[in-house]
Amino acid sequence: xxxxxxxxxxxxxxxxxxxxxxxxxxxxxxxxxxxxxxxxxxxxxxxxxxxxxxxxxxxxxxxxxxxxxxxxxxxxxxxxxxxxxxxxxxxxxxxxxxxxxxxxxxxxxxxxxxxxxxxxxxxxxxxxxxxxxxxxxxxxxxxxxxxxxxxx
Numbered sequence: 209x210x211x212x213x214x215x216x217x218x219x220x221x222x223x224x225x226x227x228x229x230x231x232x233x234x235x236x237x238x239x240x241x242x243x244x245x246x247x248x249x250x251x252x253x254x255x256x257x258x259x260x261x262x263x264x265x266x267x268x269x270x271x272x273x274x275x276x277x278x279x280x281x282x283x284x285x286x287x288x289x290x291x292x293x294x295x296x297x298x299x300x301x302x303x304x305x306x307x308x309x310x311x312x313x314x315x316x317x318x319x320x321x322x323x324x325x326x327x328x329x330x331x332x333x334x335x336x337x338x339x340x341x342x343x344x345x346x347x348x349x350x351x352x353x354x355x356x357x358x359x360x
Contacts, residue, residue, distance in 0.1 A: 212237045215313050219260045220286040221337055229333055236319035242266075242306035248289055255298045257314045258290035264310025269303040277303060280349060291342055293317035294335075 212234040216222045222230060240259065242248055248259050251271055259266075266289050269277035280302075283289055289304040289312070298317065324331030 212239075212313065215239075215262065216260070219262070219288075219313070221260060221288050221341065225333070225337070229330060232323050232327075232330060233315060233320065236316040236323070237313050238316075240312045240314040242310045242312065244306055244308045244310075246306050248304040248306065248310075248312070249300045250303050251300050253300050255290060255292035255300050256317050258288060258293050258317060259304070259312040259314050261285055261287050261289060262311045262313060264312075265307040266310055267305045267307050269305060271303070277305075281345065282307065288341070291338055293321070294338060 210218075213230050216230050216234055216237065217225070222233070240248075242264075248266060249255070249257075261283055263285060266283040266287075267279045268281040268283065268289070269279050272278050283304075290300070292298060292300050320334070324334055
């Protein structure tokens with residue numbers, strides 16, 4: 209059975225990370241399993257944890273008044289769900305729902321924020337890992353919007 213440190217080292221978000229960073233993050237981590245249809249988090253709730261996806265699929269959804277939730281991205285193995293833990297007021301701005309049985313490593317956000325506050329080098333390293341992934345997601349969402357609304 210793999211340790212949390214080994215699991216983190218194998219996840220794409222922490223590829224090539226220094227052992228000390230892995231050790232610090234592992235101290236805030238735990239394994240989590242979500243059944244199909246179960247929510248990892250919901251819009252408006254406190255962003256207390258983010259998730260590294262190890263198996264399964266997670267749908268990111270936005271709520272639309274008078275309509276069913278709209279899936280704008282589906283995450284798979286190697287992705288992470290949740291970045292709202294980084295930005296005050298630390299509340300989720302969309303939903304994340306398991307599409308199928310999903311195994312994750314949950315990272316306690318308050319624990320990791322505290323460590324980042326105490327060690328700004330750790331905080332900078334976390335930002336360097338999250339920001340490129342977020343920019344990639346933003347670009348993919350932009351392309352989806354162009355594809356849906358750009359055709360006349």
